[in-house]
Amino acid sequence: MRILFSKPKALSSISTHYCPGCGHGIIHRIIAEVIDELPQDQKIIGVAPVGCSVFIYDYFNFDFVAAAHGRAPAVATGVKRSIRDALVFSYQGDGDIAAIGTSEIIHAAARGESFTAIFVNNGVYAMTGGQMAPTSIPGQITVSSPYGRDPKIQGYHIKLCEMLEPLDGVAFIARTSIHNIKNIEMTKKIIRKAFDIQINELGFSIIEILSNCPTNWGMTPIKSMKRIEEEVIKYYPLGIFKDKGGDIK
Amino acid sequence: MKMLVKGNEAIAEAAIRAGCDCFFGYPITPQTELLQYMAKKLLRSNKVFVQAESEVGAINMAYGASSCGKRVMTSSSGPGISLKQEGISYLAGAELPCVIVNVMRGGPGLGNINVAQSDYFQAVKGGGHGDYKVITLAPNSVQEAVHLTYLAFDLADKYRNPTMILLDGMLGQMMEAVEFEDISYKEYNKDFAVTGDRNKEKRITNSLYIIPEELENHNIKLNKKYEIIKENEVLFEEYQINDAEIIFVAFGTCARIVKSAVKKLRLNGIKVGLFRPITLWPFPEKQLEEYSLNDKVKMFIDVEFNMGQMLEDVKIAIGKRKNIYFIGRTGGMIPSVDDIVEKVGELVEKGVENIV
Ligand code: SF4
Numbered sequence: 293m294r295i296l297f298s299k300p301k302a303l304s305s306i307s308t309h310y311c312p313g314c315g316h317g318i319i320h321r322i323i324a325e326v327i328d329e330l331p332q333d334q335k336i337i338g339v340a341p342v343g344c345s346v347f348i349y350d351y352f353n354f355d356f357v358a359a360a361h362g363r364a365p366a367v368a369t370g371v372k373r374s375i376r377d378a379l380v381f382s383y384q385g386d387g388d389i390a391a392i393g394t395s396e397i398i399h400a401a402a403r404g405e406s407f408t409a410i411f412v413n414n415g416v417y418a419m420t421g422g423q424m425a426p427t428s429i430p431g432q433i434t435v436s437s438p439y440g441r442d443p444k445i446q447g448y449h450i451k452l453c454e455m456l457e458p459l460d461g462v463a464f465i466a467r468t469s470i471h472n473i474k475n476i477e478m479t480k481k482i483i484r485k486a487f488d489i490q491i492n493e494l495g496f497s498i499i500e501i502l503s504n505c506p507t508n509w510g511m512t513p514i515k516s517m518k519r520i521e522e523e524v525i526k527y528y529p530l531g532i533f534k535d536k537g538g539d540i541k
Numbered sequence: 542m543k544m545l546v547k548g549n550e551a552i553a554e555a556a557i558r559a560g561c562d563c564f565f566g567y568p569i570t571p572q573t574e575l576l577q578y579m580a581k582k583l584l585r586s587n588k589v590f591v592q593a594e595s596e597v598g599a600i601n602m603a604y605g606a607s608s609c610g611k612r613v614m615t616s617s618s619g620p621g622i623s624l625k626q627e628g629i630s631y632l633a634g635a636e637l638p639c640v641i642v643n644v645m646r647g648g649p650g651l652g653n654i655n656v657a658q659s660d661y662f663q664a665v666k667g668g669g670h671g672d673y674k675v676i677t678l679a680p681n682s683v684q685e686a687v688h689l690t691y692l693a694f695d696l697a698d699k700y701r702n703p704t705m706i707l708l709d710g711m712l713g714q715m716m717e718a719v720e721f722e723d724i725s726y727k728e729y730n731k732d733f734a735v736t737g738d739r740n741k742e743k744r745i746t747n748s749l750y751i752i753p754e755e756l757e758n759h760n761i762k763l764n765k766k767y768e769i770i771k772e773n774e775v776l777f778e779e780y781q782i783n784d785a786e787i788i789f790v791a792f793g794t795c796a797r798i799v800k801s802a803v804k805k806l807r808l809n810g811i812k813v814g815l816f817r818p819i820t821l822w823p824f825p826e827k828q829l830e831e832y833s834l835n836d837k838v839k840m841f842i843d844v845e846f847n848m849g850q851m852l853e854d855v856k857i858a859i860g861k862r863k864n865i866y867f868i869g870r871t872g873g874m875i876p877s878v879d880d881i882v883e884k885v886g887e888l889v890e891k892g893v894e895n896i897v
Contacts, residue, residue: 335737339605340747349745355735357608358747360631363601366593370605370613371735373589374563378737396601399594 300324302336306350313513315503316345318470319412322480323381324352326487334491335378339368343385344419344505345412362393365400368407379490380407387417390426390450397452397498404461404495408486411452411498414505415524422508426450429527434508453500453533463495463536467528469502471520475530482532489537502528543718548683551719552616552642552706553578555690560726561640562611563589565599569621570654571710572644576616596621600628600641607637608746610734612694616642618710619660620651622668629703630669633763634748636733638697640690641675642706644713647872655873656711658793661850664707665822672760674767676704676774677821679792683717689819691724698729700770707821709846711794711875767823776819777828781807785814787885788832790855791844792818795875799844802881809882811889821851829858840864840888844881847871 299305302324310316327336336354340346342361349356359367364382372380389397389411397409416434417423423436427449431440441449453467464486468479479501486497502524504516511519546554553575556564564583566576576592583590589606593599596617603615617625622643632639643664647657662668664677676696680686689706697704735744750756778796781803782788791799796817806813816832818825832838840863843852849867859865868884870876 332739334739336739337735337737346749349747353743354739355737355743356745356747357605357735358635358745358749359604360601360627363597363604363628366598366601367605367608369591369598370563370565370602370607371609372605373591373602374606374609374611375735375737380737395594396598399598403591 300328302327302353304351304353308351309347310344311507313504313506313516314344315414315470315501316412318476319410319479319501319503320348320351322476322483323410326480326484329484330379330487335375337371337375337378337380339364339371339380339382341382341384341388343388343417345383345385346419348383362388362391363396364388365393365396365405365409369400369403369405372405372407379487381410382407383410383412385418386411386413386415386425386427390452398456401456401496401498402459402461404463406490406493406495408490409498410483411500412503413500413528414503416505416508418505418508422505429524449527451528453498456498457533461496462498462534464489464497465534466532467500467502467530469520469525469530471502471504471517485535485537492537494536500528502530543720545716546683546719547574547714547716548686548708548712549574549644549714550578551683551687552690553582554721555687556614556640556694557582558721558724559691559694560612561588561614561694563603563606563613565591565593565602565606565613565615567593567596567599567617567621569618571646571713572616572618572642574713575642575644596624597627600625603639604628604632604635604637607632607639608635608735610731612698613638614640614642616644618644618646619648619663622660622663626669629675630671630673631748632703633673633675634671635746636701637703637746638701639703640693640697640706641703643708645707645709653873654710656709656794656846656875657871657873658709658795658846658850659871660707661821661845661847664705665824665854673763674702674770674822676700676702676770676823677707678704679707679819679821680712681793681796681817683712683715684719686712687719687721691726695727696774700766701733702766702770707793709794771823774820775823775825775828777825778817778819780815780817782814782816782832784812784837786812786837786839787814787842788838789813789815789842789844790818790829790851791815792821792851795844795846798876798878799881801878802885805878805882806885811885813885818851824854824858826854826858829855833859833862838863840866842866842868842885844868844876846875
């Protein structure tokens, strides 16, 4: 029998608590596939966030350190500086990284900490029930912006990639999406690239992944993917903003 | 060989000798020399030194490094310790060792940078969210600060619990002759620590217990640990206390002033003694309680550089059995030896409990 499709080794057998159609599941799988491609003796430590992905440490088969809300970049700094030969990545949502933890992410980036931040941007505080996030786009209706985000009242959305790009400590920064197969494959390549940047000790790396939250967006999974394509990308253009990696594959 | 060293620098040197692998700090008066000393020493070794973006950053870096099994220290003063409380709660919840130094200043708010003992509550009553305890050590000399730094690392590892060294700015800034003995510290088995090694069993450091029964069990387990600490780790000093009719209770630098007052009062024939808690948590409650049951003892006088914070614990230990008086100055003001002597004179004169 030829096995055509199986669960990556880096993923555990525990079923996730994510809602059906949620992007977290896709992103976990991509990360696991990339990790499966690395040598088995490559040490790996994940830093878990607070938010919908708070149980991420249960879903992977390697060590994790669970951080307080927003503090994953500081925790990852302590971890990476303690174990230099480990591949360290943090996993954070938008409220976590772009509101309460803005200070931690900016300074980890500026110091050029040698870890990879994986930033899942779905434009809402999902676990607490869909409140407006720092990344909610103008006009977006949420439970705490019931009339739509009005920049005159609630201010503008934060574009983290554009903010971090000028910092010298940043070696690699990109924004991708998972709204279709092509972009899922691109996201996988970009994560691999970011990990290689880290393994080669070139500096800080971060990937912002545009994701969905069908539950709090009040949409079917398919409609939510369409929304990313048609509305969200307008505010968050995809691409590699900086790449000091050059030729490394 | 004795060396003349500032309190802050002595703690830093003692930490390095105690095997501190990582230091994460942020400047704040009056602890900054500690950070500077660590920068000078650790940046030229294969150890970790990071000047963080904030106290919040520093304590979370400490959390990360402790998760990896490192011996970790961070230091600050009151306003910065307030910011660290979030991280201290997570360290306690995840049962991670970490040594935290608080070189106290005056509060509340920005207060001032002068001598104070205003963070007693914050240290011993939690300060962060949740049911937890921080082992709190209060040195009263630079030499004792060195010993308690060695001890702090040991206790932190032994109990997998954050441990605080609590001193006031005077001790932090003061130079005294100290001896750094070559210590050999005990290495604890850190089988909780993440390594990243995928060929070993998976490890997680975490303080989340989403199921109520599990969190309750975790809290019960933590509490059992705290009971063991209370049973085994209480430290205190007694001075001229055997025949004392008046017992002073004071900690840290304040206790040194009180000691001088004891000497002076003894010369006047007044039988006074000093009880100095060295561990503020666990508080030497039983020992104080015993003195309160002693018929010879007429009263207790608690002296602090605050409005009466340790006083609450003294009251719990002594109950209604004896009168308790309080002498306190705050805001950077300190009671003089004569202030204390005078106050005792007044109490004696008033005939409170027929002293002498
Ligand atoms: S609430 Fe949204 S982000 Fe959270 S698991 Fe459900 S779909 Fe995913």
